Amino acid sequence: MSATPSASAALKMDQATTDVGGGAAQTGDRARSGRGAASPGGVPGWLARIDFTPLRSFAILLLVWQGVAVWTASPIQLPTPLRVGAAFLDLAAEGEITEHALVSVTRLVVSLAIAVVLAVPLGFLMGLNRKIDAFVDPLIELLRPISGIAWIPLALFIFGIGDVLPVFIMVYVAFFALLLNTISGVRSVDPKLIAAARTMGVARPMILAKVVAPAALPAIVVGFRLAFAGAWAAIVAAELIGAPNGLGFAIEWYRELLMSPKVFAFILVIAVIGYVCDLGLRALQRRLTPWVDEAGHSS
Amino acid sequence: MNGAVNRPKLRLQGVTKAFVAPRTGHRTLALADVSLDIDQGEFVCIVGPSGCGKSTILNIVAGLDAPTAGIVEKDGAPIAGPGPDRGVMFQDYALYPWQTVQGNIGFGLNYGAPGKSMSQAERDARVAEFVKLVSLTGSESKYPHQLSGGMRQRVALARLLANGPDILLLDEPLGALDAQTRIILQAELLRIWGETAPREQRKTTVFITHDIEEAVFLADRVVVMSSHPGRVRDILTIDLPRPRDESIRADPRFGHFADEIWRLIRDQALQAIA
Numbered sequence: 001m002s003a004t005p006s007a008s009a010a011l012k013m014d015q016a017t018t019d020v021g022g023g024a025a026q027t028g029d030r031a032r033s034g035r036g037a038a039s040p041g042g043v044p045g046w047l048a049r050i051d052f053t054p055l056r057s058f059a060i061l062l063l064v065w066q067g068v069a070v071w072t073a074s075p076i077q078l079p080t081p082l083r084v085g086a087a088f089l090d091l092a093a094e095g096e097i098t099e100h101a102l103v104s105v106t107r108l109v110v111s112l113a114i115a116v117v118l119a120v121p122l123g124f125l126m127g128l129n130r131k132i133d134a135f136v137d138p139l140i141e142l143l144r145p146i147s148g149i150a151w152i153p154l155a156l157f158i159f160g161i162g163d164v165l166p167v168f169i170m171v172y173v174a175f176f177a178l179l180l181n182t183i184s185g186v187r188s189v190d191p192k193l194i195a196a197a198r199t200m201g202v203a204r205p206m207i208l209a210k211v212v213a214p215a216a217l218p219a220i221v222v223g224f225r226l227a228f229a230g231a232w233a234a235i236v237a238a239e240l241i242g243a244p245n246g247l248g249f250a251i252e253w254y255r256e257l258l259m260s261p262k263v264f265a266f267i268l269v270i271a272v273i274g275y276v277c278d279l280g281l282r283a284l285q286r287r288l289t290p291w292v293d294e295a296g297h298s299s
Numbered sequence: 300m301n302g303a304v305n306r307p308k309l310r311l312q313g314v315t316k317a318f319v320a321p322r323t324g325h326r327t328l329a330l331a332d333v334s335l336d337i338d339q340g341e342f343v344c345i346v347g348p349s350g351c352g353k354s355t356i357l358n359i360v361a362g363l364d365a366p367t368a369g370i371v372e373k374d375g376a377p378i379a380g381p382g383p384d385r386g387v388m389f390q391d392y393a394l395y396p397w398q399t400v401q402g403n404i405g406f407g408l409n410y411g412a413p414g415k416s417m418s419q420a421e422r423d424a425r426v427a428e429f430v431k432l433v434s435l436t437g438s439e440s441k442y443p444h445q446l447s448g449g450m451r452q453r454v455a456l457a458r459l460l461a462n463g464p465d466i467l468l469l470d471e472p473l474g475a476l477d478a479q480t481r482i483i484l485q486a487e488l489l490r491i492w493g494e495t496a497p498r499e500q501r502k503t504t505v506f507i508t509h510d511i512e513e514a515v516f517l518a519d520r521v522v523v524m525s526s527h528p529g530r531v532r533d534i535l536t537i538d539l540p541r542p543r544d545e546s547i548r549a550d551p552r553f554g555h556f557a558d559e560i561w562r563l564i565r566d567q568a569l570q571a572i573a
Contacts, residue, residue: 195363196393200462201383201412210410214397291396291444 079261087261088268096250097269104235104246105273107163111170111231112224119175119227120220123182127216128208133183140179148173148234156242165242166235173234174227181223185216218292225281232274306375307336308503309360309466314369316355328528329355333369335522335531340501342492344514345522346560348567352529353507354390357468360505361387373466383413386464388472392455394443401439403454404429407462429457432491449480456491467492467504473513485516486544494542511564515556516543523563526571532563 062081069080079087091097126133148169159165189212197207239248247270254262282294316330329352337343345353358364359371362381371378373385394403405426408414414422430439433453443451452472459467472488473481493501508514514521518537525532537556539547547553 190393192389192391192393193395195361195381196387196389197406197411198363198381199361199383199385199387200407200410200458201381202407202410206410210406211395214395217397289397291442 076258076260079264083261084264084268087259088265091262091265097265100245100247100250100266101269101273103243104166104239104248107166107246108170108228108231108235111167112174112227114167114171115174115178115227115231116224118171119178119223120182123179123220124186124212124216126179127183127186128212140176144176144180148230149237152238152241155238159242161242161244163243166238166246166248169234169238169242170231173230177226177230178220178223181219181226182216185219185223186212188219189215218289221285221289222294225278225285228277228281229274232270232277236270308339308341308374309335309337309505310370310372310375311335311356311360312370312372314356314359314366314371316352316359316364317367330359330366331528331530333529333531335534337503337505339503340498342501342504342506342517342519343522344506344508344518344520345524346508346511346514346564347524347529347532348526348564348571349509350529350571351524351526351567353524354470355529357387357470357505357507360466361385361468363387383407383411383462384464385466385468386459386462388455388459388467388469390470390472390474392443392451392472394451394454394458396443399440399442400435400446400454401426401430403443404457404461406458411462413462425461429461432460433457448476449484452476452484456488460491465502467502467506469504469506471507471509473510474508481510481513482545485513489517489541489543511557511560512548512553514560515539515553516547521556521560523560525564526567535559 065078065081069078072078075083088097122136126136151169151172152165155165155168159168193211193215194207197211202210235246236248236251239246240252243249247266250266251263254260254266285294312334314330314333315328318327318329319325320327333352333356335343335356345356347353355364359366360373360378362378362385378385395406398406402409405414405422408417408422408425414425417425430436433456435450435453435457438446438450443454446454452475455472459469473484476484492504506514506517515537521535521537523532523535524530535556539550539552539556
């Protein structure tokens, strides 16, 4: 199962941005198999099974951050972790974080749903039919290099400030990741799997449903993870300018008020939501396509 | 009606297959004038050096490839396309990785023509029967990536048989296995094929291999092919008694057949590595 060059390049980017999680998952497995249920040195079994590597890397990040903040001594440019933490608790207590996070996550979910509905069927059509592919592919290749963010100014004229603009930008970003991976998934179905179905007297529509679709699923799931990562990165930019609420809006709002700790607090929220969602998507991927690895290759 | 009784189950007459490379237009002759009659219940092995078109013959009989020239008939009717009457077991098994052992064995029954007139309960019962036949009871819910090579091979064999084909086409089905497992599965294959049954009840089988001893152990006849282009070099009748077991390998005639086949293909095999 080979992804298109662009898709695999994008995947590498994705893996780079979520590297901490990937490394942690692996060391976690090792810790589990190494120590197992036994509790050496009187450490309770459940505690031995928890992997603390990510916590350690987070601790180092905090230390470096604290050091640089003290050194620059400019609370507006770089507030200390402690002040950001305090701002975070403040915002959480007032319900602002939940409010804006809920708005952004709702937009994300709606955007990904729209992108799936548009991109996956089109990907199947293009993957299966050369004529449709030849017709649509030039448009795709023309639009694909344009960053979603480049459309924000124009989208402001068209949609104004509101929900539609960030959703439009995210659908745009998610669409290409899903489309290209769906096409490559459909095209890279092992011809022997189709031949085998034909020799068993399976009709074409059934081959599509029971062979091509499940065979393309790993690539589609990888595409979905890329779509999520791209859309979540784009939402901040879109909301920064084009929305009356949401995490990106909150960042811009507190920037104008020169309240850096709160700006940082919202950046933290974006990071944590992205991180947790990616962990969730990896788990979903393992459930949906247990026969392939995380990059979508058959094992 | 007497003519029908003597008619071969499978007939290949003057079969030629040329492949044309899509970009260069370069034409390669994979098969040249292959003629072969196979009788009902016969177990025929095809051996030959790589590039002799063994797999091409199989694909043509399966209906997955059409010959460039020549006649391919089953029971006197031309073969026009793939069908569940001719079951294929592919070299790397072509199991569906998202289906369990049960799902793979029942694939043709659940989604294809062989199970059209069956109820779901009948299909499930048939799957269970073939799970048992290949000794996979207890592994029904496992996925192919959780199975050993030998177990995957059994799943593929059970899937092939569950569809009830009257011709079995096997493309190096034991090729990916280690030597010990191969020898065990060769004997098991003969058992499942129905060696003890009368000939009319056995499945007509075309078995492709590059292992000469495997061919002698299994076959009623061995078709030796030569390559570039693929031609039938010779056909040997292996008149060793059935049922066969391990002891037959010690029979002097067994060695004689193996030597004979090796003599026929060694020149080309040597050329291939030179």
